[in-house]
Structures are given as C-alpha cells and as structure tokens.
Amino acid sequence: MRVWLFFRTAFLDKIKITQKMKKLTTIFLLAVLGSTYGQDVFTEQDTLRGSITPERAWWDLNYYHLNIEVKPDDKFITGSNTIRYKVLEESQTLQVDLQPPLKIDKITQDGKVLKFDTNGNAHFVSLIKTQIKGAFNEIIVHYSGKPKEAARAPWDGGFSWKKDSNGKHFVATSCQGLGASVWWPNKDHMYDEVDSMTISVKVPKGLMNVSNGRLRKVDKDTNTYHWFVANPINNYGVNVNIGDYVHFGEHYKGEKGLLDMDYYVLRKNLKKAKEHFKDAPKMMKAFEYWFGPYPFYEDSFKLVEVPYLGMEHQSSVTYGNQFKKGYLGRDLSKTGWGLKFDFIIIHEAGHEWFANNITYRDIADMWIHEGFTAYSENLFLDYHYGNEAASAYVIGTRGNIRNDKPIIGKYDVNNEGSGDMYYKGANMLHTLRQVIDDDEKWREILRGLNKEFYHQTVTTEQIENYLCTKIDMDPSTFFDQYLRSTMIPVLEYERNGNTIKYRYTAIVKGFELPIRVFVDETEKWLKPTSKWKVETFKGDLSSFEVDPNFYIEVKKIR
C-alpha cells in the first residue's frame, strides 16, 4: 500500500470515508464528531464496495483484459475491460464497479448488449445467457470519461496528470483504498484476485506506457503497449505509467534463478537512477533471505518513476522519492539508520511479499501489508548493517505511533484501521521476534508465511493462527492487545532489597508476554501477568533493565 501517512490526519481520514458526506454537511459533522469517539458512519455505498455481496460471491475471477487509450491532452480515457469468470453458483445478476465521473458505455456478453442498474459506484448487470455452474464466461465492459484526478497521490487516488521538465506528459494511476474502480471497471473487492491479466494501453506518440508484468508487444502504428501479468494480482496493484521513459536493467541471481530487474525512469534522470537504484538488488538480497524467493519471477521486477511518492504496484513498483535516501531525505526513525537506504525502494518493494504475495481480503486487515512491510525496513538494515542497527531503527520508529485507535479497522465497509498499522505493527513483530528468541526460527516463520499463503488473500485470523502453531505461547491475547486495543502494556515494578515485584497493567484479559531483563548485564526472563509476582536476583539491582526491544512501557513504582 500506500506509504506512510504523514500528511493525513484523522479528520482527512473521515473525508475519505464517504464521498457523500462532502455534500451532506450535517452527516459530515456527525461523522467528525463520531470519529472523535471512535465511531464511524458508513453508507450503503461502503457496504457495496466493502463486502462480498451476493452479486459478487457467485463468480470467480479468472482473467482481465484491460484495453484502454489514454489521452493526456484531454485528461480523458476510453476503452474496455474484458472480465472472464468461472460460475461458482448459478445466478443471473453480476456486480461490476466503476466510479463516476467515468461512465459505462455498454456491457456485452457473447455479442449481446446487456442491461444494468446503477447504484453509485456499483452496477448490477442482468445476464441473458444462463450461467451454468463450472462454466467460464466473459463480459466486456466498455467505458469512457475523465477519471477522478488524484489531488494527493498516492493518499487519495485516480490519475496524476503531470508533465516532466521537458514539457512531456508524465501520467500515472494510484488507487489503494479508494479502489481500482476509480479508473477501470472491475470486481472491486480484494478477496478475489484475477489469475492473470493483459493490460493494453494506447498512448500518444513519443511516450511509453509501463504497466505490470512483462511487455509482450508494442503496436508501433497505434503506439499501444501490451503488458501481460502471469500471476494473480490485486486490483489496486494494477497500474498505468506514461512518460518519456528510458530503460536499464540487470539480471539478478536470486533464489529461484535469474530474475529480470528492470528500471524505467525519465530521460533526464538516467544517470542518477543508475547510481541510486543500486539499493534495488540490495533490497532483493535482504528480502529473499528473510521472506523467501521474490514471488513474481515470471513477471520480473520493475521500478518505475512516477510523479508521486510511490506505491507497491505488483512487479512494477512505482518510485518518486526524488533519488534521495530516507523518506524524501528524512529518517523516520531519527537514529540515522533511516538514511542508509532509499525508503521508497525498500518499503514499496517489501510489499511484494506482504501485500502482493500475501494480500488482505478486507482492508480492515491492512496491517498485514503495512505492519510487515514497515517491519521489513529494519530487516533490510539487519541484513546489511547488523542486529543493533536494525533494533535501533525499529525502536526509533516508535516516535511515529499515535495509539489513536485500533490497528484493525471495521470489516465489510472498506475501512482502514489506524495509521499505527505501520510502526506499531512493526514493533509488535519486533517484540514477537524477541519472544521467539531464535532468529533462525523467526526467519523460518517469515518465509513460512510467504509459502503457506503464497499468492493468496488472507485475514488477520489466518496469520494469527499460523503464528500460533509456530510459537510456544498463546499469541491470541498478544494480537488482541496490539491490534485490537490501543493499550500499550505497562510493566510496573518495585525494588525491595534483592527482589523485584512486578506486574502488567493496561492489558487485555489474559495477556501474557514474557520479557527479557538484565541485572549486571546478566539476562533473565520474567513472565509478568496482571497479578504481582516477585523475583529474586543476584547482583546489583540498581542496574535492573528491561530489554528495550520489547514494545511495552516500563514504570518503576519505587
């Protein structure tokens, strides 16, 4: 997903929740008030967008062919999407999503024009042909219009219509959260990924389009670029990037053999990029080590320059970090370690494992993308700079945690949880690594996740259950604490002679988290609960210290 949420506030989040609220001032104010008390207001449109409606559930996506022409001079697009699907249960009404102001011109099946009813962004198509269980059918949705323009890409979404310094068009799409239906018609819910996809984009002469997967063909006459994605892909991962691109690349020797790594940048940035993108193979080295093979060898890996900060578009990660280290030159951890790498290359490419390989079914579980990927930043450092650098970085990022609301959002209404999904999520995982206390085992777990849920959409519960089977503690309350509450466990302790009396407060019922403590630099494990316990130590207790790698608060009572 989207990168870190610096410019977002809870207030702006609410604006995003529903477009309708902009018009309805009263409801809007209620929503803002509601948000203050942790309640959200949702509309029918949110349910149509965010749930597996009956008109979605009966068919399984198989293949898309998105075939469009982009006219940057008019900020206009036109074309079609062919949707091939398998009939799971017999039904005659099919939901397809497309957001205004884009308009559906026509929907056909086997050459016959179909009727459809529109409810906001959702269109309910009445199929004529009898849908027989097990059959593969296609509809073609023709559409056109001036798509929503992204004002703050990638935090909102739509088309970014920009120009490069030579005055040439520089155009890109982004759409996480808002949904891919902001620019193309599709089944706009994350649970069902298409198995493969062709993206054909006609652009003005002198410009190139870079999308996901591999470039199969260029129609020179029409200047149409045909890209093919051989792997399952989520909707928001699909993208169009148009510019006066130049290309360079390399063959990376990876865990699954030779991986094509290709880079597309604006002509004027070629020299800079050749130097700066050396972080890309370094990233691949670290992440294949920690997470397992890059999940899309067949589709290659690409970095594509865009006129916004960046996004994890599958196999064509988009890049706009101005060829600077850190996050636009800043260190999110304030430790100095964040300036050792280009944040966008590392973070957005980390999403190839957590977002594109393992994908949330519902955006309420977006921490699966952002928690693990924010965590991946310190694993990159761990691989190249060692354990201490990694720890310092992830602990440093705690400064970004707000504990404003739970990390998990509301299900079935297209609702994200707190922005804490990034660095609270990362610190939760870092804490788990401490509990396991065996880095080889931890690495096996991270690689195991990418194997177990390879190319799948998942829920938090599935991730939790997987971890439960691998870790010798009951992690269920652990996840309740960090993902479903805003409380940070407080370890209270008292020193009496050679004993420490300790307990947890601010915890969910049943919460147990063993912690590592030191006295005179000698390590000992404590198992605090909500009840006071006493532990006797040898040595000078004035040196008592809780390992700061555990994300808890420590409070000395006396």
Ligand SMILES: [Zn+2]
């Ligand atoms: Zn991200």
